[in-house]
Amino acid sequence: MYIEESARLALYAPGEFGKGSSKTAEGVLRYGKNPITCVIDESQVGNSIMSVTRINVDAPIVGTIEEALALGADALLLGTAWNGGAMPDHWRKDIVKAIEGGLDIINGLHDFLENDANIVAAAKKHGKRLFDVRKPPENLPVAAGKVLKEAKHNGQDSLVVLTIGSDCSVGKMTAALEIQRSAAKQRKQAAFVATGQTGIMICGRGIAIDRVIGDFMAGATEMMVLEAAAEAPVVLVEGQGSLAHPGFSGVTMALVHGSCPQAMILCHRPSRKLIKGTDFAISDLSKLISTYESMAAYLRPSKVIAIALNTSDLSELEAQAAIAEVQAQTNLPTTDPVRFSADLLWQAIEDFSLTPANH
Amino acid sequence: MYIEESARLALYAPGEFGKGSSKTAEGVLRYGKNPITCVIDESQVGNSIMSVTRINVDAPIVGTIEEALALGADALLLGTAWNGGAMPDHWRKDIVKAIEGGLDIINGLHDFLENDANIVAAAKKHGKRLFDVRKPPENLPVAAGKVLKEAKHNGQDSLVVLTIGSDCSVGKMTAALEIQRSAAKQRKQAAFVATGQTGIMICGRGIAIDRVIGDFMAGATEMMVLEAAAEAPVVLVEGQGSLAHPGFSGVTMALVHGSCPQAMILCHRPSRKLIKGTDFAISDLSKLISTYESMAAYLRPSKVIAIALNTSDLSELEAQAAIAEVQAQTNLPTTDPVRFSADLLWQAIEDFSLTPANH
Numbered sequence: 001m002y003i004e005e006s007a008r009l010a011l012y013a014p015g016e017f018g019k020g021s022s023k024t025a026e027g028v029l030r031y032g033k034n035p036i037t038c039v040i041d042e043s044q045v046g047n048s049i050m051s052v053t054r055i056n057v058d059a060p061i062v063g064t065i066e067e068a069l070a071l072g073a074d075a076l077l078l079g080t081a082w083n084g085g086a087m088p089d090h091w092r093k094d095i096v097k098a099i100e101g102g103l104d105i106i107n108g109l110h111d112f113l114e115n116d117a118n119i120v121a122a123a124k125k126h127g128k129r130l131f132d133v134r135k136p137p138e139n140l141p142v143a144a145g146k147v148l149k150e151a152k153h154n155g156q157d158s159l160v161v162l163t164i165g166s167d168c169s170v171g172k173m174t175a176a177l178e179i180q181r182s183a184a185k186q187r188k189q190a191a192f193v194a195t196g197q198t199g200i201m202i203c204g205r206g207i208a209i210d211r212v213i214g215d216f217m218a219g220a221t222e223m224m225v226l227e228a229a230a231e232a233p234v235v236l237v238e239g240q241g242s243l244a245h246p247g248f249s250g251v252t253m254a255l256v257h258g259s260c261p262q263a264m265i266l267c268h269r270p271s272r273k274l275i276k277g278t279d280f281a282i283s284d285l286s287k288l289i290s291t292y293e294s295m296a297a298y299l300r301p302s303k304v305i306a307i308a309l310n311t312s313d314l315s316e317l318e319a320q321a322a323i324a325e326v327q328a329q330t331n332l333p334t335t336d337p338v339r340f341s342a343d344l345l346w347q348a349i350e351d352f353s354l355t356p357a358n359h
Numbered sequence: 360m361y362i363e364e365s366a367r368l369a370l371y372a373p374g375e376f377g378k379g380s381s382k383t384a385e386g387v388l389r390y391g392k393n394p395i396t397c398v399i400d401e402s403q404v405g406n407s408i409m410s411v412t413r414i415n416v417d418a419p420i421v422g423t424i425e426e427a428l429a430l431g432a433d434a435l436l437l438g439t440a441w442n443g444g445a446m447p448d449h450w451r452k453d454i455v456k457a458i459e460g461g462l463d464i465i466n467g468l469h470d471f472l473e474n475d476a477n478i479v480a481a482a483k484k485h486g487k488r489l490f491d492v493r494k495p496p497e498n499l500p501v502a503a504g505k506v507l508k509e510a511k512h513n514g515q516d517s518l519v520v521l522t523i524g525s526d527c528s529v530g531k532m533t534a535a536l537e538i539q540r541s542a543a544k545q546r547k548q549a550a551f552v553a554t555g556q557t558g559i560m561i562c563g564r565g566i567a568i569d570r571v572i573g574d575f576m577a578g579a580t581e582m583m584v585l586e587a588a589a590e591a592p593v594v595l596v597e598g599q600g601s602l603a604h605p606g607f608s609g610v611t612m613a614l615v616h617g618s619c620p621q622a623m624i625l626c627h628r629p630s631r632k633l634i635k636g637t638d639f640a641i642s643d644l645s646k647l648i649s650t651y652e653s654m655a656a657y658l659r660p661s662k663v664i665a666i667a668l669n670t671s672d673l674s675e676l677e678a679q680a681a682i683a684e685v686q687a688q689t690n691l692p693t694t695d696p697v698r699f700s701a702d703l704l705w706q707a708i709e710d711f712s713l714t715p716a717n718h
Binding site for chain 1: 576578609637
């Protein structure tokens, strides 16, 4: 269950808006369906959403919960996420204040609102709802490679495309959503499978795989891919982490084997030299491509067919140079789907699906 | 917290003793420190533990909880495990009966006793303890490859050895424990890191990685390896699953990157042709070796240095032939550590550690 699309959201990102840690807020601003009343970050008051994030949403940045209430918000969406995802204590006070002011709360962190007795009591007293988006459903299955035989659309095998990465926070969700947009422009159907909190907030359903118990991560992925296959001939699965990430590679591995992609799109941030939060170097892209292909191939042949770069911290000239360089190195169609649209990536998927040997 | 080593155990394996699903009971019989009063399996009454499992433990197989009580048991250990690990309802009645008869309960399944109101009420009323062995600790960290710099024993880098597999249930825990025995025979210290319920029941501590939330699996592993490194110059990490397993590869990946092994021992069951519970073929061992080495190498160079075969379902002649064949194919020291001891595997670890280039 997720909140109605008509609910007006205040995005809570105190001290963090525009930083890497507010990628949830930015994802919802860029792709969400709900109206936005404001962003809450006292450190950015006076700036516009456009100037901070280059996202064209016309809503103010305010400093307090009270201002968000005055603007007519229906729900407070906690808009930052970081490694491990523990909720700061001073947030809890603001959350209770928001509930008392009449807001539902949407939370994507590992710490659940339902485990905070004060927040639960306030929500009960004021008749407000708590959405712990990362809470997985009960009774998830163990994966068994079922996608190979059972992922069908109108009797035909579905084409499963997984976005993969050289690191976390490089644009895997964004690439998948931009590809879906490019498909829609051509009136083609592609189903999006949300596997993280931001994706779930954007499309209203999904399972945060990094919050699932180890044994059932691939099974949860498999279940979602089978459901999505019934809806569209192409299934776009949001990837997580990286097979090269010391902390999150297990989650990534489960997504690769749970979704059994025939095709993968590698996402990468050219300016990133070290894996986020560590002193390990980002691996060579050709090596990563070979790793992902060989790991996926334990269940069925799979090919990296295109590269999505996140050049948001580069100038346009630098971005074009980075794209040309990666394209030359990998010999694969390469673009920044936010800056230049994902039409090239969708084209790569269509080209792949038209080659009978590929599926 | 785990039960005292003096507690006398009744091993509960109704209808399953001697089958693959009772590997927890067999592991505790073979390696546990607690005295055993009996095994409970009405389908095996009249047989001996030795005849069913080839394990030399002198205790009867009985059919009921009442008989276990009459034999003076202090605790009932639930001794079977299977994919997904949900607890059958008819067990719950036997568990309540055992509590009423005065037994503590030790449970390694995904379903926790503490979530069953009847069992909790019975335990409270009778002053008995419930051990949910698979329940992970709170506040686990995200892994960051800390083992590389921080796993030290007396100021020297520890040698971390991970057991890996061609499938689940092929002897990864057993190989690690047999290697520890072979080390002890030579008065060498090697610490065992338990990562699954049976290992925890045997050594009294550890974390069941497959029960940990995705984001923290590698972090839990890293934490345990750092603790174990303080205790011994060699750390033997119990592996789980397989990088080729469609359901469990995520757990395996987290163990590889959480433990950062310099050396790995590949465990394999020659008679197994398909991955357990699926119709995927068991991969070629040379390919698996290359996969594990290249995935581990994202954090540091790592080498598969020996092979442990589980030949328990082969004759001695067949076992010797299987060992010779795998040794010829991989050019690595190969043995069945249960049948022929793990001396050869320990020797491979010592040889590896004496080559300065390896660490």
